[in-house]
Amino acid sequence: MRAVVEPPQRVPARTVLIREGEPLNRSTLLSEGLMGRFKDMRDGERQISQLHISGDFLDLHSFTLKSIDHGVVALTDCQTSWASHAALEELTAEHPHLGRLLWMTTNLDAAMHRAWEVSLGRRDGLSRTAHLLCELHVRLGVVGMAEEDGYPLPLIQVDLAECLGLTAVHMNRVLRELRERRLVTFRSGRVQIHDLAGLRWAAEFTPGYLFLDKKPR
Amino acid sequence: MRAVVEPPQRVPARTVLIREGEPLNRSTLLSEGLMGRFKDMRDGERQISQLHISGDFLDLHSFTLKSIDHGVVALTDCQTSWASHAALEELTAEHPHLGRLLWMTTNLDAAMHRAWEVSLGRRDGLSRTAHLLCELHVRLGVVGMAEEDGYPLPLIQVDLAECLGLTAVHMNRVLRELRERRLVTFRSGRVQIHDLAGLRWAAEFTPGYLFLDKKPR
DNA sequence: CGTACTATTGAGTCCGTTCAAACGGGGTGG
DNA sequence: CCACCCCGTTTGAACGGACTCAATAGTACG
Structure with missing residues (x-):
């Protein structure tokens, strides 16, 4: 993994890292800080659909979807590194097991989403x-x-x-x-x-x- | 794909196909009908976190997670076929592009989850x-x-x-x-x-x- | 030491719930 | 063929959790 990840960069708090709809050819790893995926409504309200902590891939789903349906904002000062989709493609081709591992982390994201849906709907x-x-x-x-x-x-x-x-x-x-x-x-x-x-x-x-x-x- | 999918089976309406926590070594394809992923609360209320229609993989995420954190229920009479994880593993090893396609469909599930979270939270x-x-x-x-x-x-x-x-x-x-x-x-x-x-x-x-x-x- | 966030509290309102009852249609058994 | 029943739908009334609007405290920072 380390071989395909570019050097880390600082992201100041309250920065919108990725905007809704933006095309992406790389995925970002969060190494420090807290980030949130969000969607803003017409009336100005905002819903955060997931919180990310150190070690999370922020937008690994863009590896297959190539764009993103929501924004990503830094909630604190953060540190991120990115890996190009091309590099990830090579990496997963060479190490299929690693590919499944990455796939798993996106499935974990989905599991958390489901838990939040239950919360928002019934608690x-x-x-x-x-x-x-x-x-x-x-x-x-x-x-x-x-x-x-x-x-x-x-x-x-x-x-x-x-x-x-x-x-x-x-x-x-x-x-x-x-x-x-x-x-x-x-x-x-x-x-x-x-x-x-x-x-x-x-x-x-x-x-x-x-x-x-x-x-x- | 067809080669790894077992013959279809009927599932009558209101059947719980998969229970929360169940270990899984296969994934199920929904070819007809409507199914829902749900979680039941202590007080008996139920939250459905996703609806599945014809053509959806019901629990492809179990390919990487090997168990499931919620139930799946048939909301109408349904028809399903399943593919063993072992077969999927072979298939994706042989056709990496197909693996990414399947990965993408789980990422689509996550995108729908996010949209539902926004609905539940802010609409x-x-x-x-x-x-x-x-x-x-x-x-x-x-x-x-x-x-x-x-x-x-x-x-x-x-x-x-x-x-x-x-x-x-x-x-x-x-x-x-x-x-x-x-x-x-x-x-x-x-x-x-x-x-x-x-x-x-x-x-x-x-x-x-x-x-x-x-x-x- | 002002300025701008952030946190806290009060009062009134509204969306959605709870409890309850009535209605309608389709199936079933006498 | 009809009476009955079950399930799903519909409506009413009262309640309550969460919202809106508004004002007041803290708190951090230049």
């Missing part, structure tokens, strides 16, 4: 927020960026609201309730988990959809 | 319903199962509600309003489009995410 604000915080706890844990009782999360409440299909105002009230119920506190860029079992119960969270046993690390 | 019931009906219009059109002004859709209102994160009661009211606004009528298993442009406007629908120019048909 209320509290449970939905709890679910996202549980997911990030596990995902960041896999890459050594979370402890048992919490993790850094340098986002603002608006970012979370845009992930969760809520308004910023309501996001604030939900976070207050999670705090008051002594489940979890999100404050100054950190998630502090008070009661992991309780949080997971409230979220109806089961990590099966993250396929942890198969995560290539 | 109200009316617009969300309109969006689903637009999506199906296009997708069924690609396989020759829709006309300009409508298409058969043998679902009940509860099914739509489960796709859209609504209750059956509210689904009914939304459908009434779509009818009264002379946008679209869903009745006795058929979607009749009165005003396609108006419907798409209400849904804020753009078919870009379906990558029609790349659809392998």
Whole structure:
């Protein structure tokens, strides 16, 4: 893999890295920071459909689709490297197993999308927020960026609201309730988990959809 | 492809074909009927995260993930055939281009998931319903199962509600309003489009995410 | 020390839910 | 052939979660 990846580049927070509809002949690997895939609505509202953390391929699906149906924005200062589709094509031709591994990571993306759909469709604000915080706890844990009782999360409440299909105002009230119920506190860029079992119960969270046993690390 | 696919089988309506967590060593192709991927909640509510139509691979992602994080249910009488993962592995090894094509179809699934997330997160019931009906219009059109002004859709209102994160009661009211606004009528298993442009406007629908120019048909 | 975000809180409104009941059509058994 | 029943649809009324609008605190930074 290393052979096909170009040197890393810095991306300042709040930069839109990729715009909707843009044709792409390369895929980008996120090595540091948080990014989000989003779509903006007519009325100015934004829905983030996925959060990416260190180690994620941002737009590997463009390897087969050659363009992208949504924007990608850096939510914090980030570091990225890219690999051209041509290089990936060579690489996967030579190492079919690696190709399936990359394919798998895009399938993991889809699994997370499905979990978010369930949240957005059937959970209320509290449970939905709890679910996202549980997911990030596990995902960041896999890459050594979370402890048992919490993790850094340098986002603002608006970012979370845009992930969760809520308004910023309501996001604030939900976070207050999670705090008051002594489940979890999100404050100054950190998630502090008070009661992991309780949080997971409230979220109806089961990590099966993250396929942890198969995560290539 | 034909060489690796086993003979078709009938699946009666309302059968759960695959249960959550089930290990899989084969993938299923849907040749007739409508199926849905779903997750059931503690309280008995169900969220359908994707609808599948004729020609879709139901669980191609299990080729790389080897199990499945959600159930699959037949919403109508269906016909399916399956291909073992071993056979697919051989096939894609021999024809790398075909492998990328299959990879692409899973990426299309993810793109549809993202579009649904946007709907569930940021559109109200009316617009969300309109969006689903637009999506199906296009997708069924690609396989020759829709006309300009409508298409058969043998679902009940509860099914739509489960796709859209609504209750059956509210689904009914939304459908009434779509009818009264002379946008679209869903009745006795058929979607009749009165005003396609108006419907798409209400849904804020753009078919870009379906990558029609790349659809392998 | 101002300026611009970000977070927080209150009051009123609305979309969607819950609970409940009635309606309609198609199948089935007497 | 009709009575009945089941399933799906439709409608009403009351409730509640989330939104809108608006104002006030913090907080970071130049």
